Amino acid sequence: MHLGLGNFHRAHQCWWTGAAAGPDDAEDWSVTAFTGRRPDAAHALRAQGCRYTLVERSERGDRYTLVTAMAGAYDGADLDVFRSAMADPRTGVVTLTVTEAGYQLGAGGELDLDRPAVAADRAALAAPDGGPGPATTPGRLLLGLRERLRADAGPLAIVPCDNVTANGRALRRSLLTLSASLPGTRHARLTEWIESSVTFVDTSVDRITPRTTEADRVAVRAATGFADRSPVVTEPFRDWVLAGDFPAGRPAWERAGARFVTTLEPWERRKLWLLNGAHSLLAYTGMAAGHRTVAQAIADPRLAELTRCWWDEVEPLLDGAAGDATAYRQDLMVRFGNTAIAHQLSQIAEDGLHKLRLRVAEPALLRRRAGLPAETAAHIVAAWIDFTRTPEGARPGTAPSPGAGRDTAAHVAALSPALADDRTFVDAVRHHRRHR
Numbered sequence: 001m002h003l004g005l006g007n008f009h010r011a012h013q014c015w016w017t018g019a020a021a022g023p024d025d026a027e028d029w030s031v032t033a034f035t036g037r038r039p040d041a042a043h044a045l046r047a048q049g050c051r052y053t054l055v056e057r058s059e060r061g062d063r064y065t066l067v068t069a070m071a072g073a074y075d076g077a078d079l080d081v082f083r084s085a086m087a088d089p090r091t092g093v094v095t096l097t098v099t100e101a102g103y104q105l106g107a108g109g110e111l112d113l114d115r116p117a118v119a120a121d122r123a124a125l126a127a128p129d130g131g132p133g134p135a136t137t138p139g140r141l142l143l144g145l146r147e148r149l150r151a152d153a154g155p156l157a158i159v160p161c162d163n164v165t166a167n168g169r170a171l172r173r174s175l176l177t178l179s180a181s182l183p184g185t186r187h188a189r190l191t192e193w194i195e196s197s198v199t200f201v202d203t204s205v206d207r208i209t210p211r212t213t214e215a216d217r218v219a220v221r222a223a224t225g226f227a228d229r230s231p232v233v234t235e236p237f238r239d240w241v242l243a244g245d246f247p248a249g250r251p252a253w254e255r256a257g258a259r260f261v262t263t264l265e266p267w268e269r270r271k272l273w274l275l276n277g278a279h280s281l282l283a284y285t286g287m288a289a290g291h292r293t294v295a296q297a298i299a300d301p302r303l304a305e306l307t308r309c310w311w312d313e314v315e316p317l318l319d320g321a322a323g324d325a326t327a328y329r330q331d332l333m334v335r336f337g338n339t340a341i342a343h344q345l346s347q348i349a350e351d352g353l354h355k356l357r358l359r360v361a362e363p364a365l366l367r368r369r370a371g372l373p374a375e376t377a378a379h380i381v382a383a384w385i386d387f388t389r390t391p392e393g394a395r396p397g398t399a400p401s402p403g404a405g406r407d408t409a410a411h412v413a414a415l416s417p418a419l420a421d422d423r424t425f426v427d428a429v430r431h432h433r434r435h436r
């Protein structure tokens with residue numbers, strides 16, 4: 001099963017599941033996918049038998065693959081179908097790509113029980129008649145797990161694939177907290193069962209996948225003859241590192257290059273800080289400089305130099321267990337410079353509050369605690385604050401609550417209360433705001 005049927009799932013886990021197929025059909029797995037917030041993606045895929053085209057795009061040209069691993073696509077709000085899929089003993093793995101914001105975490109990285117959407121889900125889950133049903137990802141997952149326990153359908157692995165630090169452990173804590181906050185012995189039993197029978201796998205996922213455009217659909221039709229409404233364009237590069245157990249089995253993803261490790265942290269830090277941190281840097285500083293795509297921004301010598309400064313700042317925090325950071329940086333420069341991929345800076349800039357906490361504030365705090373300056377981090381935070389003052393940047397999720405107003409310290413506190421207590425860092429952010 002998959003939750004969050006967007007572009008990235010189609011370019012990564014779903015493609016990977018098809019590519020993991022072995023010579024014996026009995027080993028093959030398929031994906032039943034659910035959208036997160038809107039039904040559109042499921043409708044479009046169902047209308048074409050859940051098949052779609054993966055376009056691997058580089059400056060050397062396009063490569064087209066028909067992906068057939070998706071068996072079903074449904075609206076995530078269709079809770080009857082969702083519950084029966086979760087309670088099906090043939091379901092052994094649930095992957096997720098619901099964006100960073102979808103995890104409903106507060107600034108401390110824990111489930112925010114007081115957030116209205118989470119509070120509404122608690123009421124829905126506690127209602128004796130089932131109520132309207134939960135709407136958030138943690139709420140729906142817990143509903144599904146409750147159904148699986150009731151049906152005695154066996155253990156399960158949950159595999160979050162979003163750019164969230166220690167994503168498996170974070171989701172495990174959230175579901176246990178949510179379950180423990182619900183009344184009655186059935187929820188006490190649910191909490192115990194999750195602890196004993198549900199595993200949460202930490203993952204680092206990597207494949208730059210921009211939003212599909214109408215021009216992409218036209219190109220697919222011209223090249224393949226398939227009038228595909230849901231193709232997905234991605235870069236040739238791909239990576240998937242996983243740490244955790246699969247008590248109900250799993251596809252042989254390693255056949256297509258996935259790596260199973262014991263500790264994810266070195267991989268996750270290298271990818272989240274070097275790649276995603278630099279993406280956010282390029283998004284906020286690049287848009288302010290009038291660029292639209294990552295390739296345009298990295299071709300700007302001033303921004304390429306700022307990116308190198310960011311990498312110099314975070315590289316000493318990496319322990320090298322994930323391999324040579326120098327080679328990784330060189331590869332990133334090439335990947336960012338792929339002019340065939342139009343990765344919009346505006347897409348990366350969305351939900352900045354949730355993203356910067358993990359990819360910029362966390363390493364900045366580690367540096368500050370080690371007594372080191374975090375100048376480039378301050379520069380990125382300043383660029384984000386300035387972006388939140390623009391009409392495009394003032395949307396919820398990108399900017400902190402309106403109460404933060406123009407105040408630099410309040411913005412930093414929304415990212416990280418600990419960083420906001422660091423006067424040197426807040427002053428550095430102020431300095432960069434004035435001098436940009």
Ligand SMILES: NC(=O)c1ccc[n+]([C@@H]2O[C@H](COP(=O)([O-])OP(=O)(O)OC[C@H]3O[C@@H](n4cnc5c(N)ncnc54)[C@H](O)[C@@H]3O)[C@@H](O)[C@H]2O)c1
Nearest residue numbers: 004005006007008036037097098099100102162163208209
């Ligand atoms: N696109 C990439 O290059 C890429 C690469 C690595 C990781 N990821 C991860 O995948 C996530 C999704 O990226 P995408 O390109 O597929 O985006 P997308 O917009 O195509 O799809 C996002 C999916 O998440 C759902 N969603 C959005 N907000 C939600 C919320 N608050 N609660 C529940 N569901 C929600 C949407 O309905 C949709 O199904 C990213 O946020 C990131 O964490 C993306």
Ligand SMILES: O=P(O)(O)OC[C@@H](O)[C@@H](O)[C@H](O)[C@H](O)CO
Nearest residue numbers: 163205206207208209276279348
């Ligand atoms: O997908 P997001 O929104 O978490 O972040 C935007 C980009 O940094 C991200 O999508 C990268 O392209 C991706 O993580 C590369 O693997």
